[in-house]
Amino acid sequence: MKDHNMIPVVLAGATGKTGRAVGQAIHQATDMKLLGALSSRYAGVDLGSIWGENSLHLPLVRNLQDIQESYAVLVDFTEPQSALQRILQAIDWHWDLVVGTTGFSRDGFELLSKRVEQAGVGAAVIANFSLGAWVAQRLAQEASRYFSAVEVIEGHHPTKRDRPSGTARAMTEILGASLGRPTDTIPVHSLRLPGMVAHQAVVFGSPGQMLTIRHDVHDRSAYVDGVLAAIRRVHQVDGLITDLGEVLQVHADPPNQASH
Missing domain, CATH: 3.40.50.720 (NAD(P)-binding Rossmann-like Domain)
Incomplete structure (x- = not known):
């Protein structure tokens, strides 16, 4: 340098x-x-x-x-x-x-x-440089110790080409490693809509309850x-x-x- x-x-x-x-x-x-x-x-x-x-x-x-x-x-x-x-x-x-x-x-x-x-x-x-996304990964990793049923919902602006997003793929890798499952067994639902910037929810479920970990980026x-x-x-x-x-x-x- x-x-x-x-x-x-x-x-x-x-x-x-x-x-x-x-x-x-x-x-x-x-x-x-x-x-x-x-x-x-x-x-x-x-x-x-x-x-x-x-x-x-x-x-x-x-x-x-x-x-x-x-x-x-x-x-x-x-x-x-x-x-x-x-x-x-x-x-x-x-x-x-x-x-x-x-x-x-x-x-x-x-x-x-x-x-x-x-x-x-x-x-x-790095798929997502926001601190909130990293914290959400940590929280989801912890939650997966107690919930085995999980799906990911991610949404972005219509011009984003990759689907699912890199952030969602990184999340499935973390969840797959924690749950001992292949990443492709964790469903990911992708939205591409006007008004969105970058959004992700990790939804866990067990009988009688659900837990959602959500992160939203409103500005880059x-x-x-x-x-x-x-x-x-x-x-x-x-x-x-x-x-x-x-x-x-x-x-x-x-x-x-x-x-x-």
């Missing part, structure tokens, strides 16, 4: 709704420098004008190869097909990765994980703190992580107060 006072960042997906919220936070962070942003549609246009702000003197570029930097953290909020090739290129350059893009195929994710390990870079590939600013934390720590990460708790350095279990 050339400048130890500023973390260099390149953002893919800066013109999308989530990318915009994340990009503006990166630009405002005092310990980060946004070196470049990618967009095939708006290549050559200043990023500030896309955001409705004054000029940032940062023209959007079409390809990662258009950014001449020896090191940066690649932050990617795009779609899986283009993202995978871009991420593999960044790995070849020994850049670290913060990835919020979801919908990778199993083979694609395994390739990504293998290349990260081979290159020795850090990668935070919910993801910002998690992404910034990942950018700050990813160079310390060994390999690929998918748990936001590792990024936030939150202890999975609270310390035993009685032992002090």
Whole structure:
């Protein structure tokens, strides 16, 4: 890293709704420098004008190869097909990765994980960077100790392509591991409707009662703190992580107060 006072960042997906919220936070962070942003549609246009702000003197570029930097953290909020090739290129350059893009195929994710390990870079590939989603996972994991009947309902805006969402798939993996069941035995119901941003409910049932753990994102600013934390720590990460708790350095279990 050339400048130890500023973390260099390149953002893919800066013109999308989530990318915009994340990009503006990166630009405002005092310990980060946004070196470049990618967009095939708006290549050559200043990023500030896309955001409705004054000029940032940062023209959007079409390809990662258009950014001449020896090191940066690649932050990617795009779609899986283009993202995978871009991420593999960044790995070849020994850049670290913060990835919020979801919908990778199993083979694609395994390739990504293998290349990260081979290159020795850090990668935070996390389906949902909001603290509430992580807490909901922890609560659902605990509830699954007592309830075996469970289904997941997830809802997003109509333009979200992957179904079920990456957040829902991560939840079924957690529940499957806890219940000792294949993930595909846990039903997931997907909604894509106007007015939705990102919503998920995990519904448990047993005779005479139901338990619902619900998380709602009403604004994409919910993801910002998690992404910034990942950018700050990813160079310390060994390999690929998918748990936001590792990024936030939150202890999975609270310390035993009685032992002090």
